[in-house]
Amino acid sequence: MKNLSRLFFVAVLLASFSTSNAQDKNNPWAITIGANAVDPYPVGEDAPQGDYFDEFFNVSDHWNILPSLSTISVSRYLSDGFTFTAKGSLNKIDKFGTNTDPMTGEETTNDVDDLTYYGVDGRISYSLMNLINSNTIDPYIGVGGGYTWLDEIGAGTLNGTLGFKFWFSDNLGLDLQSTYKHAFEDYLPKHFQHSVGLTFKFGGTDTDGDGIYDQDDACPEEAGLEIFNGCPDSDNDGIQDSKDDCPNTAGLAEFNGCPDADGDGVMDKDDNCPNVAGLKTLAGCPDADGDGVADGDDNCPNEAGPAANSGCPWPDTDGDGVLDKDDKCPEEAGTVANNGCPEVKPTPEVMKTLNEYSRSILFNSGKATFQKQTDQVLQSMVAIFKEYPEANFALEGHTDSDGSKSMNQALSDRRANAVRDYLIANGISSERLTAKGFGEENPIATNKTRSGKKENRRVEVKLKN
Structure with a gap:
């Protein structure tokens, strides 16, 4: 039985360490330091122990507490919510269950000599944070194994853990947990170990120093903004540079980040008159008389005329209603029907x-x-x-x-x-x-x-x- 327990313990540790270097997200490493309490009472044994979870929170009568720094653990995030943790702890056992006076039936704590307690454990945990959709409360469950020495005699254990972390920030949290340790040797009693500690996460990489870890940074080597997954917006127009046709000049989303200074709906880079509102059909230039000739090319900008005459109206020298360009008799009044020439015979x-x-x-x-x-x-x-x-x-x-x-x-x-x-x-x-x-x-x-x-x-x- 003794060899079986040791073999099981070694197998658990080897399996755990073999996956501990898997790829991770931000801050894959964590260290937790704190205090622990050992309670051998509510484990389903005969007196001086008791039934499972009997008087589970009877701190004063059953818990062996070492209030100083008495536990330390190192964790490595694996993937998909799984984390491997290696933990070491020490304690002194001076309470071991309860004695009952056969005459009076009065129960008293079963005191023992200060027994040294050392534990080294490995655990695979699964976080339930995503299931409860929380960013601060992080409940988890875990299984693993370890080796525990009581009064310098050791034995392997199979462990089950239930706990939760409360994160104050991305890197600092409070860890509370209870672990049931099932011993494989009779001389090591089954027991619960409770612990509380501060957890510090670290190890994330932020190459460009923009506060977004490389794992989540779409532009890990170029400082950017969180709303663009770490990619930059150089001109601060709300359009990230990779999608901005004018990344160094603030512009509008409808023009893929390019500006329209005069607000005429024509981008400055395509606008022949970028500082004066104009028409799209005239490349952003105005046409005051509405004759289809841009003011800059119109010799008569306030009087409508054809492009063929540089924006000026055609003259009608003889005043017969037929423009000179169409008048075959431009200096002699005629009729429209006779192309500006006088009619010889009436109809x-x-x-x-x-x-x-x-x-x-x-x-x-x-x-x-x-x-x-x-x-x-x-x-x-x-x-x-x-x-x-x-x-x-x-x-x-x-x-x-x-x-x-x-x-x-x-x-x-x-x-x-x-x-x-x-x-x-x-x-x-x-x-x-x-x-x-x-x-x-x-x-x-x-x-x-x-x-x-x-x-x-x-x-x-x-x-x-």
Whole structure:
């Protein structure tokens, strides 16, 4: 049995040390120093010991406490929450269970001579911190083995541990634990060992000194910020340098860290006018007159004009509404339909309009003089004749059938010439106009009704070849 216990102890230590150099996260090493208490009472044995966990917290009667520095341990984080710990402890045993007076039934502490107690143990622990989602309270469970000497006689033990750490900071914590040690030799009693101590973590590497350990630092050789996993943001614009197209100049996230000084939505590096708000279509430059030509290239920045004319409007020298660039007669007023040149002959539509005017001319009864309200109609005819300075016209007078033919012939002739005289007096060349009366020969309506006679009393305008 003795050899078996020693073999088991050696096997546990070898297995533990074989994994103690596994890869680790930050601060893989820890040292804990503190005090311990040994309690051989609540271990399920007959008197002077008691049942399992009986009077487990009876400190005054059962716990053997060495209040000075009496335990020290060194731990190495393995991975995935597992840690290996090697622990050494010493104590003095002067309480070993309880005596019961058979007469009175009174229980008293079973005192023993101060027995020396030494223990060397190894343990694999698993942290439950992530399971309870805490950053400060760190409960753990552990199993392992060791060797314990009581009054200089030793034996191997199989150990089970329950404890928790309370972390004051990333490197300093308070460790409380209870370990049950099951002995493999009869001369070493089973017992509980409780301990309390301060734990100091160390060993983390921070190459760039930015406060973020290399294990968690995406840029371990370049000082950076925690929000960027240790990577830098040189211009402090909230965009880490590796994702910043302008890492040395503060900018906007929408432009991958590049600036837009004038706020026109065009990055400075692409903005031809970086200090003046402008348009994206003009590479960030303004266009005050909205003609599509940037002000810097616009010879008329406050007056809209085409790019082909450097941003200035095309002139219209003759004022006919046709720009000089499109006007085939730029110094002579014309019409849009004739590319800025005067129309030589009026269109049928124009002739229709002329005749609508001429037929509405009102003469005084039986005379060749105009009624006053006819003046506006005649002026409208003058304007049309002036639009076609190269065209010649014939003015034809007509009457109804009232009166004699000779009288009607003479009246129609005088009225046609009265219209001709008015046009000449208002600026129309006499050479362009002829006048002739046709009397009652060419009616356009019946002469048997008043309305028909009114239609037959007219002046017509015809275009001469």
